[in-house]
Amino acid sequence: MKIALAGNPNSGKTTLFNAITGKIEHVGNWPGVTVEKKEGLVKATLNPGSRKMTIVDLPGAYSMSPFTNEESITRDFVQKESPEVIINIVDATNLSRSLFFTSQLMELGIPVVVALNKSDLIQKKEILVDTDLLSEELGCPVISTVSTKSSNNGLGSLVEAVQEVSMKKRNQQPLRVKGAKANATKEEMEQIDRNRFALVNDIVARVERRKIDSSNHTFQDRMDKVVAHKWLGIPIFAAIIWLVFSFSQSWVGPWLADILVGWIDSFYGFVEGIMGDTVSPVLSSLLLDGIIGGVGAVVGFLPLIMVLFFMLALLEDSGYMARVALVMDRFFKKIGLSGKSIIPMIVSTGCAIPGIMATRTIKNERQRRTTAMLAPFMPCGAKLPIIALFASVFFGENAWVGTSMYFLAIVVIVLSGLIIRKITGDTSSSYFIMELPEYRFPSIKRAIVSMLSRAKAFIIKAGTIILICNAIVQILQTFNWQFQVVGQSAPDTSILASLATPLAWVFIPLGFGIWQFAAAAITGFIAKENVVGTLAVTFAVTNFIDIEELALVAGSTDVMTVFGIGAVAGLSYLVFNLFTPPCFAAIGSMNSEMESPKWLWGAIGFQLGMGYVLSFLVYQLGTLFTTGTVGAGFLGGLIAITAMVGYVVFLMNRNAGKVLNPAVEEVA
Amino acid sequence: MNITRCELHTEYLIDSILASEEDMKEFLFTLGCYPGERIILISRLASIYIINIKNARYSIDKDLAEAICLRGPTERPSTGLMGKVV
Numbered sequence: 001m002k003i004a005l006a007g008n009p010n011s012g013k014t015t016l017f018n019a020i021t022g023k024i025e026h027v028g029n030w031p032g033v034t035v036e037k038k039e040g041l042v043k044a045t046l047n048p049g050s051r052k053m054t055i056v057d058l059p060g061a062y063s064m065s066p067f068t069n070e071e072s073i074t075r076d077f078v079q080k081e082s083p084e085v086i087i088n089i090v091d092a093t094n095l096s097r098s099l100f101f102t103s104q105l106m107e108l109g110i111p112v113v114v115a116l117n118k119s120d121l122i123q124k125k126e127i128l129v130d131t132d133l134l135s136e137e138l139g140c141p142v143i144s145t146v147s148t149k150s151s152n153n154g155l156g157s158l159v160e161a162v163q164e165v166s167m168k169k170r171n172q173q174p175l176r177v178k179g180a181k182a183n184a185t186k187e188e189m190e191q192i193d194r195n196r197f198a199l200v201n202d203i204v205a206r207v208e209r210r211k212i213d214s215s216n217h218t219f220q221d222r223m224d225k226v227v228a229h230k231w232l233g234i235p236i237f238a239a240i241i242w243l244v245f246s247f248s249q250s251w252v253g254p255w256l257a258d259i260l261v262g263w264i265d266s267f268y269g270f271v272e273g274i275m276g277d278t279v280s281p282v283l284s285s286l287l288l289d290g291i292i293g294g295v296g297a298v299v300g301f302l303p304l305i306m307v308l309f310f311m312l313a314l315l316e317d318s319g320y321m322a323r324v325a326l327v328m329d330r331f332f333k334k335i336g337l338s339g340k341s342i343i344p345m346i347v348s349t350g351c352a353i354p355g356i357m358a359t360r361t362i363k364n365e366r367q368r369r370t371t372a373m374l375a376p377f378m379p380c381g382a383k384l385p386i387i388a389l390f391a392s393v394f395f396g397e398n399a400w401v402g403t404s405m406y407f408l409a410i411v412v413i414v415l416s417g418l419i420i421r422k423i424t425g426d427t428s429s430s431y432f433i434m435e436l437p438e439y440r441f442p443s444i445k446r447a448i449v450s451m452l453s454r455a456k457a458f459i460i461k462a463g464t465i466i467l468i469c470n471a472i473v474q475i476l477q478t479f480n481w482q483f484q485v486v487g488q489s490a491p492d493t494s495i496l497a498s499l500a501t502p503l504a505w506v507f508i509p510l511g512f513g514i515w516q517f518a519a520a521a522i523t524g525f526i527a528k529e530n531v532v533g534t535l536a537v538t539f540a541v542t543n544f545i546d547i548e549e550l551a552l553v554a555g556s557t558d559v560m561t562v563f564g565i566g567a568v569a570g571l572s573y574l575v576f577n578l579f580t581p582p583c584f585a586a587i588g589s590m591n592s593e594m595e596s597p598k599w600l601w602g603a604i605g606f607q608l609g610m611g612y613v614l615s616f617l618v619y620q621l622g623t624l625f626t627t628g629t630v631g632a633g634f635l636g637g638l639i640a641i642t643a644m645v646g647y648v649v650f651l652m653n654r655n656a657g658k659v660l661n662p663a664v665e666e667v668a
Numbered sequence: 669m670n671i672t673r674c675e676l677h678t679e680y681l682i683d684s685i686l687a688s689e690e691d692m693k694e695f696l697f698t699l700g701c702y703p704g705e706r707i708i709l710i711s712r713l714a715s716i717y718i719i720n721i722k723n724a725r726y727s728i729d730k731d732l733a734e735a736i737c738l739r740g741p742t743e744r745p746s747t748g749l750m751g752k753v754v
Contacts, residue, residue, distance in 0.1 A: 062695070062698040062699060063698035065694060065698065067691060067694070067695040067698075093723070094722070094723050094724050095723075096700065096722040096723055097699060097700050097721075097722045097723070097724050100698065100700070101698075190697070193697060193698075194702070197700060197705075210723075220725075221710055221711050221718070224711060224713060224718065225711060225713070228713045228714065228716065229713070229714065230713070230714035233714060325727075326713060326714070326716045326727050327714065329714075329715055329716060329729060330714055330715035333715070333729070338729065339716075339727070339729070363691075429731070430689065430692075431687065431689065431692050431728070431729060431731055431732040431735070432727075432728065432729040432731075432732065433692075433695075433696075433726055433727070433728045433729075433732055434726065434727050435724060435725065435726050436718065436725040436726060436727050
């Protein structure tokens, strides 16, 4: 039996889905978190019958006429895949809008069960809803639910009601909307929808009593006045991000990482002890240095990532993230985007793939593609180990490195947006409207669940892709082209070194023209965590995190000596890895959301160029300021970036003459 | 008059919607924002207006605020509310 979950955005569909199925899909306190349908089976504890019940979680929609891409998924599903029952989630605090969609769903001829969600909030707001009367008025079961609670949440009754209506073959009668008919013209449709709203108002007037009118100036508004203030908004946002990075990278994260790395080291010693001298050195080195060392170096950063995800989950749950969109809207307006583009970028702080998918909520095609192209610039969870590593090796594990990378990303995004708007010649702007979620005290439990699910994904990735990559890197650096073991004295003759050296030449103007760094940047395209793993393997550093002192890196200066580059080049390498194209999986996601090879290749080229130019500027200007002279390879690099910048300027000017007719040129 | 120039916390009736994008009009309709419906401006932030339609809060930008034309106010604001107007 297939059951669809449909309802308005941010009514709590995915939270209810998770509670019913026991799955851990991503939730957040803002509209538009879910952008594709997700399936799951109803938990055995809730489903006493023998019949399997599949629940399909759908993106939120306000009506059956879709406004954006993700809304059409919902309409298409309920119309074409004919689920047996629809659970319509209705935000109990907002009946007068939600029931509009309910009345449309009831016209499909599929039994509807209304889940009156957020029932706990109506008590707090002193709203009274007569659910029995509502059920009578609608002609379908209405069950009060609180999907955020783990017990006594009404979900058992909800599942029972669903089973009951599916047994009864008698069809529910749709609401009698005046003038409703199939094949109505557009004008007729509008009149019908007006009547529909009138009908809904009528029902709401009968079933609901409100003591507090939600138009009053509340605590919510006072909060908004502060956090979305014209001048205070950005500093507050910066302070919050700094706190997040401080907890993750300076305070709590490293302390936990120490404990974990202690275990990894013991495991290394344990495996080393078991193998003894009986195993061939090549094999033991592959297992110890390649696999345990490489994967361990990455996994050692897991606590930092978990703390970051925990903090981000708290922020998402609180409703603050939606306010960031308000703060940033006016800057994004200047570059032809809107506050809507902020949400995908915030989501990208966890992982760029869902971030890129979140662009579906953007209606304008150019804005959607531009956002998909720029969202991966945000430092995702996989880039965090790189940031943590370089921050600690070169900058004494300061939280400002992570924070400044975060804000550098925003600056780069704004700048890039401006360039892309010029290149496309599309100067259109579109309206911004977003439903404001309410602030609430974030749930520690939900944050822990979200953190653990992301940690699990990270560990799985470390145990598969990253393990394989590290093993391959170890093999490639162990042998030369004649398949002889490369001696300790001549690591530069290995297959890996000979493959990466030509590329290292390109990186000389950026300050890291060393083959190990080149190899790590390349493996980083497979997964960004690989950068740390490959550096660990190629420089033969088993762990980057000290166990004696509560510091991130064993004698920072030691690793710095091993790396053979200075702080300026270190920062340059960090910038290069953060602002070049994302991992292949994210590029694949860009491809499917952009739906244009021209845009995709343009985006990859742009991202490569951006990484190179930024990195060049960081290294050469940094060297100039610290030593008084420019760094190595300045002239060659200057020629390269002049060519890149020149080409972009050419593209920007090419459209200057035909701005009046942007529709002609699809995209440059 | 449009939203950018109306009083805070005062109920107005929507007179017309002059959105240049036709589907934005349709979208607003599904939220219950169409001529004849009630609307309240809750606050003005940096470049954003927070409005209340049918007990839900939305943030809209200046362009959209200018596109929503109002009639009213439907009731005289009480002095208590006026005091809160910043």
